Amino acid sequence: MADKQQSGGETPKIELRNVTKRFGPKVVLDGLSLTVPRGKSLVVIGGSGTGKSVMLKCVLGILHPDKGDIFVDGENVLKMSAADREQTLRKFGMLFQGSALFDSLSVWQNVAFGLIQGRKMKRAQAKDIAYAKLAKVGLGPEVGVLYPAELSGGMQKRVALARAIASDPEIIFFDEPTTGLDPIMADVINDLIVASVKDLGATALSITHDMASARKIADEIAMIYKGKIIWKGPRAEIDSSGNDFVDQFIHGRADGPIKMEVLKP
């Protein structure tokens, strides 16, 4: 049966199987396969422009893969009706790379958005939850009435994090949660992610270039290169992966099997 997964043992929370996505002639995902076990935190590392964000957007249905299958809780989301798909999307929370806050709404309205518009919760109740989530990410009530444009980048990231966890999702995606933050704020965000995942008992799929962050929030780490997963293993094994690509990446060396396409003068 193609629509269901073969269930040998426990079904993974998310599974991508041979996912291919191209933009024009450019192949971004090239038969990518990846599984995220239930209740675990998987971090995907990889260079800029290797298709990490595209991978998340394919799972969320924002982009449509050209080939392959994507399963959430054993159901093939690419073969679902639109209504079922919307239902499945309710399990997700997403922290966008650029925060993607609604600039016409105040901070608390941003955080409460999924509750009010998506779940039809009463405004007053949603507002209370929004302020509670803001407190969780270390933002006081005075921030709630500001607009996103009035916040620093780090505060925007925290608001976006509060919005991603506002509806207590089963699955959370974090797209480069610490990029552009100072090391201390980055660590604060890492702690917040670990805490939110633990509190909610959620499954997390994160993307980062920041190895300190990866080591902190990951149960497992996978590396993406040229649209494929080339290595995956427990966090403890990242330093002894025996994979030249992984070694080059985690030590940040210019020499190695990964060649950056930089034009020499």
Next chain:
Amino acid sequence: MNFFAIIGRVVLALFGETGRLALFTWSSVSHIVRPPFFGRLLGQQMMRIGYFSLPVVALTAFFTGGALALQIYYGGNKINSENIVATIVALGITRELGPVLGGLMVAGRVSAAIAAELGTMRVTEQIDALTTLSTNPFKYLVVPRLVAAVITLPLLVLIADIIGIMGGFVVGSASLHFNSGVYVTNTVNFLKATDVTNGLIKAAVFGFIIALMGCFHGFNSKGGAQGVGRATTNAVVTASILILASNYVMTSLLFAK
């Protein structure tokens, strides 16, 4: 490149764009009738599209009515111009100029604003964020704007009709020294209800075009500030052209005897 290859590419691109527009239109319309509905947003958009367009539409109508009266007077038979000016101004404004000029002015204002707003939301991933917050972007962004424009454009044009005829009346009685009583009588006697209602039907269609073009180009914008700028220009240009073309078609259907 080969000449035929260029032609072929342009034609294919045109078909591709038309197909995408057709799909977009279908998704938008099909979401109008399916719940959930966002009433608060509809009210907000009616204010922004309708109410705030009033000054610009009113001024356009007033000066157009006045200029029309002058032209008919200069060009027509001066002896019985008193009869002709009033009727032609009334027919010209309600059947053509009110809807078309009103539509074009609102296209410049509203299509551009919608395309810029949704375009910015697209390139900053705010539209993607809607999806992840269990909110359908078509229902939340497109439907309120479409419905608001289809409702408010006829109202705007009705007001434009009245003010345009008033513009003709002011010029007629103040500068051409017509008898104002006769002017009013002529206007009322020659104007039929269908002249006005057909003009309002046109206005509703123009409202649909204006909001649809703004939303379509905004949704499909890509690549930062420049892309948003391009979307805005394209929205105004395509909305204006579609208004003029559909006006011709509707005139030939609605007013044919």
